[in-house]
Amino acid sequence: xxxxxxxxxxxxxxxxxxxxxxxxxxxxxxxxxxxxxxxxxxxxxxxxxxxxxxxxxxxxxxxxxxxxxxxxxxxxxxxxxxxxxxxxxxxxxxxxxxxxxxxxxxxxxxxxxxxxxxxxxxxxxxxxxxxxxxxxxxxxxxxxxxxxxxxxxxxxxxxxxxxxxxxxxxxxxxxxxxxxxxxxxxxxxxxxxxxxxxxxxxxxxxxxxxxxxxxxxxxxxxxxxxxxxxxxxxxxxxxxxxxxxxxxxxxxxxxxxxxxxxxxxxxxxxxxxxxxxxxxxxxxxxxxxx
Numbered sequence: 685x686x687x688x689x690x691x692x693x694x695x696x697x698x699x700x701x702x703x704x705x706x707x708x709x710x711x712x713x714x715x716x717x718x719x720x721x722x723x724x725x726x727x728x729x730x731x732x733x734x735x736x737x738x739x740x741x742x743x744x745x746x747x748x749x750x751x752x753x754x755x756x757x758x759x760x761x762x763x764x765x766x767x768x769x770x771x772x773x774x775x776x777x778x779x780x781x782x783x784x785x786x787x788x789x790x791x792x793x794x795x796x797x798x799x800x801x802x803x804x805x806x807x808x809x810x811x812x813x814x815x816x817x818x819x820x821x822x823x824x825x826x827x828x829x830x831x832x833x834x835x836x837x838x839x840x841x842x843x844x845x846x847x848x849x850x851x852x853x854x855x856x857x858x859x860x861x862x863x864x865x866x867x868x869x870x871x872x873x874x875x876x877x878x879x880x881x882x883x884x885x886x887x888x889x890x891x892x893x894x895x896x897x898x899x900x901x902x903x904x905x906x907x908x909x910x911x912x913x914x915x916x917x918x919x920x921x922x923x924x925x926x927x928x929x930x931x932x933x934x935x936x937x938x939x940x941x942x943x944x945x946x947x948x949x950x951x952x953x954x955x956x957x958x959x960x961x962x963x964x965x966x967x968x969x970x971x972x973x974x
Contacts, residue, residue: 685930686884686888687748689884691752692881693877693884694874695868698870698875700861704889706889707889707894708851710889715850719847722851723848729844733849736852736857737860738857740829740834741853741856745826745857745861746826748823751823765824766826767827768798770916772828772832774791780835793955796948797946797950827916
C-alpha cells in the first residue's frame with residue numbers, strides 16, 4: 685500500500701533509491717554504535733555485502749518498483765507473483781543448500797500456502813497472464829532475485845554482524861539504484877513533494893527497510909532461506925487487512941478461506957517446531973491453572 689501511494693509522487697527507481705539512502709545511513713549509524721568494527725573485512729564479508737546489495741536490495745526493488753508502476757499490475761496479480769518466492773527459494777536451496785531441503789509434507793504445505801494466496805488475492809485469471817506481461821515478468825524477476833539472494837547469503841561461509849551487513853548492503857544497493865535511475869532518465873525534478881509521499885517514504889525507509897531487514901536477516905540466520913521466505917505468504921493477509929482498515933475494502937468469504945489455507949500451509953511446514961513446543965505450552969498452562 686505504501687509503495688503504491690509513493691509511486692504517485694516519485695519516479696519508481698529513484699523512489700527505491702531514496703528509500704535506501706535514508707535506511708542505509710540510519711543503519712550505518714546504528715552499526716557504528718552497536719558493533720565494535722562496523723566495516724566488513726575480507727573477501728567473504730564483502731561477498732555477503734555484494735549479494736545483499738545487488739540481489740536483495742537493488743535487484744529486487746528496481747524490478748519490483750518498475751513492475752508495480754504499470755497500472756496493468758494489480759495488487760492481486762503482484763501478490764500472487766511475489767508469493768512465488770518461497771517456491772523459488774526451495775528450488776535454489778536444492779541446488780545450493782542441501783541441508784535446507786523440505787520434505788514432501790513441507791512441499792505440500794508450501795503449495796497449500798501458495799493456493800491460499802491465490803484465493804485471498806482472487807486475481808482475474810486472464811489478467812495474470814495477459815496485459816502488462818513485461819511488467820509482470822519484472823515482478824517475477826524481483827521475486828527470483830530475492831529468493832536467490834536469500835540462499836546465497838546462507839551459502840557464503842563468512843561471519844558478519846547483521847547490523848553491518850544490512851547497513852552496507854543498503855548503501856551499496858542505493859548507489860546501484862541511483863545509477864539505474866540516471867540511466868532511465870529519472871530526475872529529482874520529477875518528484876512531487878506532498879505529505880502522503882513523505883509519509884510513504886518514511887514508512888518504507890524506517891519500518892519496512894531499517895527495522896524490517898534487521899528482523900529479516902536475524903531470522904534468516906536462525907531459520908534458513910526457505911522458511912524465512914514464507915513471509916511472502918503473510919504479506920497478502922496484511923494487505924487485505926490494511927485495505928479493510930484504510931481503504932474500505934470488504935473482507936469476503938474468499939478472504940477467510942485464503943487465510944485458513946495459508947495457516948494450514950504454515951502448520952504443515954512448521955509441524956516439527958510446533959510439535960516440539962506443545963509440551964512447553966502444556967506445562968505453562970498447568971502452572972497458570974495452579
